[in-house]
Every structure is written in C-alpha cells, then in structure tokens.
Amino acid sequence: MEIDIQLVQEPIAEKISLPKSVGAHGAWIEFRGVVRGEEKGDRISALEYEAYPEMAQLEIRRLLAELSGSHQCLAAKVIHRTGIIPVGDTAIYVGIASTHRAEGIALLAKFMDRLKQDVPIWKRRGLVESVAVSNRGSGGQGTARLAMRSLDEAREEISARCQTRSAVQVSLNEAIGRVLREEVRATGDLPSSDRSTRDGFALLQDDASEVFQVVDTIHAADWKPRGLKTGEAVRIATGAALPGDGLRVVMQEHVERTGDEIRITKHESELNIRKRGEDMRVGQSLVREGVRLDAGTLALLATVGCAKPLVSPRLRAVHYTTGDEIVAADQAPKPGQIRDSNSILIRGLLDGFGCDVHHEHLPEDFERAKAHIGNPHAVTGRADVVLVSGGASVGDKDFTRPLLEWLGFEVVFNQVNVRPGRPLIFGVDGSRTAFGIPGNPLSHFVCFHAFIAEAVMKMTGAKSKPFSNGALATKLDDASNPRETLWPARLDAAGLHPLVWASSGDITCLVETNALIRVPANTGSIKAGTAVDYLSTNF
Amino acid sequence: MRVLFFAQLKDATGCESVELALSGPLDVEKLWVELVRRFPKLAAHRATVRLSRNWEYADAQTQFLASDEVALIPPVSGG
Numbered sequence: 001m002e003i004d005i006q007l008v009q010e011p012i013a014e015k016i017s018l019p020k021s022v023g024a025h026g027a028w029i030e031f032r033g034v035v036r037g038e039e040k041g042d043r044i045s046a047l048e049y050e051a052y053p054e055m056a057q058l059e060i061r062r063l064l065a066e067l068s069g070s071h072q073c074l075a076a077k078v079i080h081r082t083g084i085i086p087v088g089d090t091a092i093y094v095g096i097a098s099t100h101r102a103e104g105i106a107l108l109a110k111f112m113d114r115l116k117q118d119v120p121i122w123k124r125r126g127l128v129e130s131v132a133v134s135n136r137g138s139g140g141q142g143t144a145r146l147a148m149r150s151l152d153e154a155r156e157e158i159s160a161r162c163q164t165r166s167a168v169q170v171s172l173n174e175a176i177g178r179v180l181r182e183e184v185r186a187t188g189d190l191p192s193s194d195r196s197t198r199d200g201f202a203l204l205q206d207d208a209s210e211v212f213q214v215v216d217t218i219h220a221a222d223w224k225p226r227g228l229k230t231g232e233a234v235r236i237a238t239g240a241a242l243p244g245d246g247l248r249v250v251m252q253e254h255v256e257r258t259g260d261e262i263r264i265t266k267h268e269s270e271l272n273i274r275k276r277g278e279d280m281r282v283g284q285s286l287v288r289e290g291v292r293l294d295a296g297t298l299a300l301l302a303t304v305g306c307a308k309p310l311v312s313p314r315l316r317a318v319h320y321t322t323g324d325e326i327v328a329a330d331q332a333p334k335p336g337q338i339r340d341s342n343s344i345l346i347r348g349l350l351d352g353f354g355c356d357v358h359h360e361h362l363p364e365d366f367e368r369a370k371a372h373i374g375n376p377h378a379v380t381g382r383a384d385v386v387l388v389s390g391g392a393s394v395g396d397k398d399f400t401r402p403l404l405e406w407l408g409f410e411v412v413f414n415q416v417n418v419r420p421g422r423p424l425i426f427g428v429d430g431s432r433t434a435f436g437i438p439g440n441p442l443s444h445f446v447c448f449h450a451f452i453a454e455a456v457m458k459m460t461g462a463k464s465k466p467f468s469n470g471a472l473a474t475k476l477d478d479a480s481n482p483r484e485t486l487w488p489a490r491l492d493a494a495g496l497h498p499l500v501w502a503s504s505g506d507i508t509c510l511v512e513t514n515a516l517i518r519v520p521a522n523t524g525s526i527k528a529g530t531a532v533d534y535l536s537t538n539f
Numbered sequence: 540m541r542v543l544f545f546a547q548l549k550d551a552t553g554c555e556s557v558e559l560a561l562s563g564p565l566d567v568e569k570l571w572v573e574l575v576r577r578f579p580k581l582a583a584h585r586a587t588v589r590l591s592r593n594w595e596y597a598d599a600q601t602q603f604l605a606s607d608e609v610a611l612i613p614p615v616s617g618g
Contacts, residue, residue: 052545121616
C-alpha cells in the first residue's frame with residue numbers, strides 16, 4: 001500500500017493528483033474538511049491548528065495500517081494543514097484508493113473518526129472576524145481603559161505572558177546569537193594529555209646527566225608514549241603530547257646539539273609543560289543553559305565536539321512603521337518630514353537577539369493601513385512578535401491599538417509609568433506577542449531594552465536580564481519628574497556617566513549609550529558617587 | 540529528557556517544552572509528580588492528558604528514560 005502523509009503550513013491545492021499505483025481501475029474516494037465560519041458559537045474568520053508533527057505523521061500511518069487490515073486499501077494520501085487557516089480553506093484532505101467504492105468509503109469514515117481521537121493535532125482557537133474586532137477596538141467608547149503599569153509590573157507581566165519556544169538542534173554555523181538550551185559539559189580532559197609548551201627536548205625531571213642521547217622526535221600531532229632512561233631525551237614540538245609522566249622540557253635555545261647528542265647550556269626550574277586537564281576536566285560544566293551563543297562560546301562548543309547544540313529557534317518578527325512624515329534613509333526629507341531611523345534600529349536590535357525581521361511601512365490612516373496589509377493573518381499569523389512603530393503625530397495613539405486588535409491581539413496594557421516610552425502597548429495572542437512602540441528613536445531604544453528584550457528573552461529561553469548595581473561617575477542633572485526614568489548613560493571603569501538628552505526625539509546620545517540608569521520617580525538630580533540601578537544595553 | 544507541551548498546556552506551563560534532568564528511569568506516576576512540581580497548573584489537566592514517549596502513546600507500564608522525547612497530549616481536535 002502506498003501511503004503519503006503531509007503536514008503543511010500552506011494552502012492545500014484545489015486538485016490533488018492520484019497516486020500512480022492506483023492505475024486505471026478501482027475507486028479514489030476524496031474527502032476535504034473545510035474550516036467553518038463558526039466555532040463554539042462565535043463567528044470566526046480563521047481557525048488556528050497546531051500539531052505535534054512527528055507523532056501526528058506516525059499516528060496517521062499506524063491508523064491506516066491498522067484499518068487496512070479490515071478494509072481493502074490500495075493507496076492513501078492524507079494532507080493536514082496547520083497554522084492559521086482562513087474560513088472556507090481546506091484543513092484536511094484524505095484520498096483513499098480501493099478496488100470497490102464501499103470499502104474505500106467505509107475506511108475513510110473510520111479513519112476520520114479515529115483521527116479525531118488519536119492524532120495529536122489541535123484546533124487551537126478561532127480568530128474572531130476582523131469587522132467585529134475593529135468595532136471593538138476603534139479607539140472610541142468600546143475600548144476598555146487599561147491601568148497604567150509600573151516599570152517592574154510591565155516587565156513581569158511581559159515575561160509571564162510570553163511562551164518559551166521549543167528548542168531546535170542546529171549546526172554551529174547557524175548557532176550564533178541563539179540561546180543555548182542545554183548545559184554543555186567537557187567530554188574529556190583538555191589538554192587530553194601533558195603537552196609541551198616549547199620546542200625543545202623532553203627528559204626525566206631529575207636527570208642530572210651532562211650529555212643526553214636524542215632517541216626520538218615527536219611532532220605536534222604525534223602520539224608516541226614511551227619510557228625514558230637516564231641520559232635519554234626526545235626532541236619535541238610545541239603543543240605535542242609528552243611521551244610519559246615525570247618529564248620536563250628543556251627549550252631548544254638552552255641546548256647545544258651535536259648529531260644525536262645534546263648538552264644543556266642553561267638550567268631553569270620551569271617544566272614547560274601544560275598539564276592534562278589544566279583547561280577543563282571531563283564532566284566539568286562549561287556553558288550553562290540560557291546563555292546567548294557568541295563567537296568565543298561557539299569555539300568552546302566546537303572544541304568539545306558539541307557540533308549540533310540544542311538552541312532556541314530563530315524568532316520571526318514583523319515590524320510595521322507608520323507615519324506619513326517618514327521618508328527612507330536615502331531620501332531627502334521635505335520640511336516637516338524626517339528620515340526613518342526606527343526600522344534599522346529595530347532590525348539591528350532584533351538581529352542581535354537572533355530574530356529574522358520583516359519590515360513594511362504602513363500608510364498613516366487606519367483604513368488604508370488595513371487595505372495595505374490585506375488579510376490580517378497573512379503576514380503576521382506566523383510571526384512570533386509583531387512591532388508597530390508609531391509616527392510622531394498626535395493621532396497615532398489611536399491607530400496602533402486598533403491595528404494590533406485587528407491583527408488579532410488582546411491588548412494587555414497600553415501605558416507604562418516610565419520616560420521615555422510611556423505610551424507603550426503590549427498585546428498577546430496565543431503564543432504571539434505584539435508591541436506598539438512610541439515613535440521617537442530614543443523611546444524605541446529604551447522600550448526595546450526594558451520591555452521587548454524581556455519578551456524575546458522569555459521566548460528564546462534566555463535568562464532574564466535584571467538591573468545591576470552601579471555608581472554614578474558624574475552627576476545626573478534632572479528636574480524632579482513624577483515618572484520613573486530610564487536615563488541613557490555610558491558605563492566605563494569609573495562608573496556610570498549620564499548622557500545629555502532633552503527629549504525623546506534626541507538621538508545623538510545613542511552613539512555613546514551602553515546602559516540605562518534607573519531614576520526613581522520624584523528624584524531630581526543625583527550626586528556623583530551615588531549608588532544607582534542600571535540596565536546594560538550590551539547583548 | 541525533553542518534555543513537550545501542546546495546545547492549552549502551553550498556556551498552563553508558559554512554555555512549549557522543558558528539559559528534565561533524570562538520574563534514572565521514571566514511571567508514569569513519578570513523571571507526573573515531577574511535572575506537577577515544576578508546573579502546578581498541570582495537575583488540573585492530568586485526568587484528560589495522555590503521555591507519549593518517542594512519538595508513541597505511553598501506557599501505565601511505560602518507563603521514561605533521560606534520552607526520551609516525551610509529550611503531554613491533551614484531547615485532540617484535528618480534522
């Protein structure tokens with residue numbers, strides 16, 4: 001029996017060709033399960049399916065094998081689509097070939113019954129019709145007022161509402177920037193044996209002979225264990241394994257050689273040996289779970305043979321910029337316009353976290369923005385995180401929230417008592433998260449490190465980055481402010497140097513910024529030498 | 540051991556999977572005790588959730604090993 005099973009994310013074709021083995025005779029029974037416009041009493045525009053793909057395929061195969069024992073079956077083809085499937089689209093296609101139709105129809109009916117009991121595929125949730133959503137979230141009376149969150153509340157809530165993605169195994173070449181999801185231990189001692197740190201001659205440590213006979217030569221890659229007698233020496237290269245224990249290496253510069261004989265011209269106490277296990281001992285923990293992989297760590301993984309580490313998947317981010325006053329970086333802004341710096345800022349920040357970024361610029365107007373996007377689930381349905389950068393104009397606050405709701409997100413909060421970045425919006429939808437970011441670049445930078453990074457770290461399984469303790473190297477000059485402030489600063493050996501910024505539109509300070517100082521509400525200026533909390537903005 | 544969560548169990552645990560360090564084989568009961576200790580909200584789902592071991596449904600006698608991929612399968616609803 002020919003069995004073809006596929007789990008796909010893309011739409012299932014309108015016409016499926018017959019398996020070749022069916023030939024010219026018999027019956028080909030086809031069934032399509034189509035997404036209905038109603039789920040649990042709600043009108044919906046799409047259904048989201050989730051599968052445990054490896055097991056679902058095996059389970060379907062087991063079911064077909066079992067049922068074909070009692071019902072004759074020549075071939076079977078099963079295609080199940082997963083992800084977000086619009087109403088009217090095929091969720092499952094089943095084709096059964098048999099010699100007579102009655103057998104095939106009976107088998108198909110039993111197969112569908114069993115599939116709904118045993119195959120690990122789930123209808124995750126219905127996506128409510130976009131018309132209803134846009135009415136609910138139009139920014140008018142229908143919009144629920146959400147409580148303003150404090151900095152800590154917002155960070156905790158983001159972390160709690162985001163789901164950590166399943167780890168994947170990838171080659172080292174693909175692992176940079178990803179989060180390690182297993183502990184890596186030393187698989188052996190390093191060095192694996194005592195090694196010479198010099199080009200020279202190995203001889204017994206306590207050998208006081210005047211003249212030594214050179215009995216062998218050991219190159220860097222050689223492995224030549226042997227005993228040495230008094231008066232014997234072995235020529236050895238830097239990094240080469242010593243032939244035994246209890247030896248020392250005399251550097252070649254301290255030796256006079258005549259044919260196969262050497263004479264030591266200068267005595268030193270140094271053994272010139274790198275001991276076995278000096279760098280790492282077998283079983284020793286080398287890298288903890290939750291660490292972001294950089295080049296140095298990858299080199300260590302390669303050294304211990306961890307060629308396919310278990311890591312976080314790359315996240316998919318969709319970034320929408322808005323605002324008619326924005327022009328591309330390579331264009332000259334007219335009066336009243338500014339160049340788009342947010343899209344490259346967000347791309348750069350997300351890139352450091354191993355995210356793939358898809359960027360689109362939306363028209364200022366909500367209706368035109370929706371028309372530009374088309375199907376609300378087409379681009380953002382498979383995204384892990386959706387970011388919307390507001391423009392600088394007044395109407396944007398009302399624009400981002402309904403847009404996120406139209407895209408299917410439940411808005412959790414839309415204000416944080418922090419500057420810059422107060423009108424930050426956070427939304428969730430199943431495993432997807434979304435942020436509406438106030439338009440100024442400095443707000444983007446601060447919101448990314450304080451909030452969006454929390455979400456990305458939770459989703460990738462990285463350890464959350466807490467505030468650190470530091471001290472001001474220079475005075476922080478500020479009037480008392482009722483909001484908590486995240487103040488751009490330069491951290492160096494002397495401590496934290498607050499940088500100059502007057503408004504969230506300022507961007508020159510970003511060149512220097514590598515930390516954000518936490519200034520509690522109603523603080524005012526802070527003297528040099530004062531202990532403060534700060535958030536590092538290095539990855 | 541890698542344990543995967545699906546559908547509403549992702550919401551209950553806040554993650555898609557977890558790595559459990561095992562000192563020896565676990566039976567079904569011990570695995571549940573460990574899972575509920577890590578994720579107390581899973582207790583409410585135990586009656587309806589089936590376990591799988593390496594892509595096959597487990598039974599009451601199944602022993603789970605450190606190298607296994609285990610999944611918690613809530614009632615399915617495909618098709």
